[in-house]
Amino acid sequence: MTRRILDHIGDRWTVLIVGxxxxxxxxxxxxxxxxxxxxxxxxxxxLRGLERDGLVRRTGPPRSPE
Structure with missing residues (x-):
């Protein structure tokens, strides 16, 4: 789990989205x-990666199946 969080933190889009x-x-x-x-x-x-790792929570209508 720690590795996933560090991978997210090092990602350009993650930093901008979380900000x-x-x-x-x-x-x-x-x-x-x-x-x-x-x-x-x-x-x-x-966003899916952040949600999967518990860093963001999605609310609203359910996603359509991928």
Whole structure:
């Protein structure tokens, strides 16, 4: 678990996303505006990893199956 957290901390998008969430909860589209330059692929991918490792919690409608 420690290794996963360190991997996240060292990731550019993780740092920017967690920083953007420091202002409070955000809808996906709002988060995309807050994190300048993040692609449509990297934002959900990074959020899924953070959620999987218990660093963020997703609320709202359930995700569609992948």
């Amino acid at each position: 953007a969430l420091g202002d409070g909860d955000a809808r996906f589209s709002e988060l995309r505006r807050r994190v300048e330059g993040v692609s449509q692929k990297m934002l959900p991918q990074t």
